Amino acid sequence: MKRRNFILQTSTVLAGSAILPATAETLLNPAKKKRIAIVGLGVRATGMWGKSVLEKYGNEVEFVGLCDINEGRLRLMKSGMGVSCPTFTDFDKMMRDTKPEILMVMSVDNTHHEFIIKGMEMGADIITEKPLTTDETKCQAILEAEKRTGKNVRVTFNYRYSPHRVKIYELLRSNAIGKITSVDFHWYLDTNHGAEYFRRWHRLREKGGSLLVHKASHHFDLLNWWIDSDPEEVFAYGALEFYGKNNSFRHTHCRTCPHTKQCDFFWDITKSPAMMKLYVENEKYDGYLRDGCVWKEDIDIFDKMAVQIKYANKVQVSYSLTAYSPYEGYRISFNGTKGKLDAWIKERQPWEEEGFDEIQLTSNFGKREIFKISNTEGGHGGGDERMKQHIFLPNQTDPHRQAAGLRDGALAILTGIAARNSIDSGKPIKIADLTSIRPQVKKA
Template sequence: MRRIAVCGISNRALKMFMEPVVYQFSKQNQIVGLLDIDPRREAVCREKFPELTGIPFYSQYEQFAEMIKETGANTIIVTGRDDSHVDYIVRGLEHDLDVITEKPMVTTVKDAKRVVEAEEKSKGTVTVAFNYRYSPYHRKIKELVADGKLGRITSIDLNWYIDTYHGSSYFKRWNRMREFSGGLSIHKSTHHFDLVNWWIDQKPDQVFSFGALNYYGKDGELNPSPTDNRYCGTCSERHLCSYYSRLFGRGSGETEDDHLISDQKTEAYTNYRPDACIFDHEIDIEDTYAATVRYDQGALLSYSINFSLPYEGYRLAINGTKGRLETQEFHSPDRTPFPVPEQTIDFYPLFGSKEIIHVVKNDGGHGGGDPLIQEDIFLGSDPTRPYEILAGSEAGAYSIAVGEAVWKSSKSGKPIDIEQLLQQQYEEIKG
């Protein structure tokens, strides 16, 4: 029986991890302890899961060792704010526990190295929940590449689009501060860098990038006025703001955020508001990136991401010595102001006719990926799958390294060597 302590009772903890444990996988898994510094999260958790009544709750990080001893936990799930991940992961490994963490694993390369080093000394293991890997389209792409259909991979084009609704949400909350999130090249883009690393089974070698803050922050062109400390719910200028007006009429006094529990809204957290102004001066992250990544076996990635666009999704092309693969996905079609086609994977052989590949889909969040990764996490990896899909600390570390290199290159105007970046942080830890 896996005895689980949850560190950080976030919305993702509740929906992504605790709900399947309570209702689907309780024969093999049991939640035995809860830890969060916000007492309101205990109430929210118990309201959602009466089945957990009586499970001990710990409200201080310093109670971690006490929680493990009293509950007999052999596994922890780490789902607090991004910058809190590293301490819980390392503490868990020091207690020889298995660790399951949401992405991003951590927020800096230095912390990624701390995790890798701690795991090497531990009897425990780290699993990073990269649920994007489990989308049926992404699994099919992995199969096509692994089977050699494209030949040797030479280049990848990946352009990711985040719409004005989703994109602006990152600038209303803690994500907008680099010290908490690592910036969006880590908080968000590690999903994408991990996908590419996994698809082509190559290690990133060098990164060069540009980045900018184009839409949000104090200089945003759509800022109604240069005023700080505004909140959407109480702002007198909100109906002059295009980001607010696209969702709410003049008679609306409420705000919504799809990253919170909809029936709890701001009361779900103590002294927390998810509607801070997206034009505040304190915003210190970028909303636009264009990057090139070279891989150790010769592949080249051309990547871009933009956090304020009319629709959401991505375009992907993978080129190889035998042909080219293309696909396009539109996320959140209810927010897309035009009809969207069904996603297919199109293969163009180097010599021959186009092949359209239709993919069998399944229900669930993140394009059907969530139910499958939950099965692998809580029941063990599917033995019939012909490739590895659950990510460990090394995959987590390389995704973080690319994300940090993208940011550092955009600031310095110089290419960043990935192994050198990892080694520098290793020496800092050792020193």
């Protein structure tokens, strides 16, 4: 029986009963639904957390307030979600008036800390998009606020939920390669998706903390989760050698650019009705140009990065991120005392997809095994939908430790922040010198 039918049928049967299972009680008494407010109503909130949450989890949750500094996007989101809740451009007023139990933070990265801290102080638990925040000072302030208020923070690391990555987790935990000793992890963003970071607010270190924080926090979280230990020391190199100032021509944004014929990165936003509605029609409120030029001279993030990480359990990691590859995906190798686990994931490529991703497990002096995992699901390899279920359905268990709390969110960004500090200073950076978090050999 499908779960939704089960709830409907049991709720009818149980209507006269004194003891109700949580979901049935919720269904009969809408006031029991979790009351959620959202701050930041851009493409992530619209695509991942808005209407689709209500459609699937409307028995469990309701939206009580929406907030964005852009009043056009605010109106668009409200009508798109089909909700009747109030909207606000003033965050404090939303918190005071609506008193949500959960605040979802989906705004630009460098504003997360402000809403996470105030949200907890004003009585809400927090679900925040990654990255938790963009620097160590803000991170420490969030750690202190969680302690002070007794509220909690969950970080939405959807990458932990894709079946392929779960299979890697299971193999590593089952000791398939013995003790992990080192990891080679190389991530390639292509000239389509990779370039997107250089068009948008992400191009500024001040807004997104650089790709070492904005993007690689996903990857560092996967490493922490797979390795089951905390990063201890980081050394890195990084440079901007492709985008930004590295071209002979540039403009403010693609729509009005005189160089469209000679530019491989010309992107015609007017061909996308959804992007026009979400961003271009709302430029008048904040001046934000969604189709910004990838050659802008204000770009101050790196487009190639190489990071060495030493973990508290002695695992050594070599990680790299390149943002202008012809195809998108990653290659990872776990080296262990009994063998080696290899995976090569194609997230987007110009030639035909195979419909599955492989994991190759090779024993020292022994056999080789290949696992084929279907990759046909959308939404970050099926991770988005599985994570939403885990967050919104009651009575969820967590056998793979996929629910990421504040410490996980903090450690994922701290590797990137340490890498950034290391590139700036030319020195190795200790994670323990950044915040009050002390790296542990094994996760609790």
